[in-house]
Amino acid sequence: MKEDIIYKVKDQLAKDYNCSIEDFNNKDNLITDIAEVKGSRKYTDDKEIIKILIFNGKLVISADKSIKEWCKENLLNIPGEWMFLYSVLRKIDKKINEFGYEIDNTHHYYLPKENNELVNENYKLKWFEEDEILQFKGDNRFDEAFAFNKNYPDVLAVAAVDDNDNILGMAGASKDSDIMWQIGINVMKEANGKGIASTIVRAVKNEILKRDKVPFYGTVESHIISQKVALKSGFYPVFAEIKFKKIKISKEDK
Known part of the structure; x- marks a missing residue:
């Protein structure tokens, strides 16, 4: 693969x-x-x-x-x-x-280097397709998960939710090209440190692979936390721009 x-x-x-x-x-x-x-x-x-x-x-x-x-x-x-x-x-x-x-x-x-199995956690996963993502437009909680840009439209997302359906974290995928879909992630402050980021990034990565597209994840040099999420989610560094x-x-x- x-x-x-x-x-x-x-x-x-x-x-x-x-x-x-x-x-x-x-x-x-x-x-x-x-x-x-x-x-x-x-x-x-x-x-x-x-x-x-x-x-x-x-x-x-x-x-x-x-x-x-x-x-x-x-x-x-x-x-x-x-x-x-x-x-x-x-x-x-x-x-x-x-x-x-x-x-x-x-x-x-x-x-992605491998198709990791999901880790069982104390929260559910809720999926959103392209049209359903529009409901989050203007919601500043998800400024990294979604782009809302016609050049790279948001096409897939998964949220970790608690028992009351409150969103703890959101990972979205934008269609940057027909080949490659980029993943973005937001985790709510109250949910930090619970492993939510790597779980939902891994989930959306696996789903993108199932759809025969290439998932990729980008971050800046100073964002060590984001780099750790990428590595924990089954990604490895390949190129830079x-x-x-x-x-x-x-x-x-x-």
Whole structure:
């Protein structure tokens, strides 16, 4: 199963970064022309000028022609494992500021290594399909579980509930592409430390696998608790990305 999932993820990342699956079979850094390939993941409606991926130590950059030569000269020789050094990120951010963009965040992502059995706990699981998830729109308790974004719609969720049907935690899955569904998680403060997070993440992961999709889990470097949830839920780290966004200019700055 693990090898099949890796192949599907390579196929997805090849679409995202305008390269081929075979490009991931070596560790030579690569730069491509940025393009919106059919089937690629889309997280913003703004024009993108750069995307950066680290996969198994390999650096892949997709860049607009306006910044491609700069990337070749300044980034292509940096080992992928050192791309998240602050000195490197600062250099990238300073350059893309010239084009009206900035680094949004750095995420690393986890893939499933096994289909874990659920752990019996003192709470029930309640499932929600795509249409049923809409009832939670605007509910700030679930800001990580659900995105409510047309580019990556929420398609599946599971909640841990107590005997009175009160929600203790919610794990949701967004359809980031036809291949890959991303998991987000929220646990209520009063339910922290009870193992709810790993149980519901594992539950939604197993359900996604049953639907022949690839579940994946992302978090930032400083979120140690989230990383522990991923590992406890049967995931392991595989790739990382730098995300960018347009700089928003306030009225005061105009």
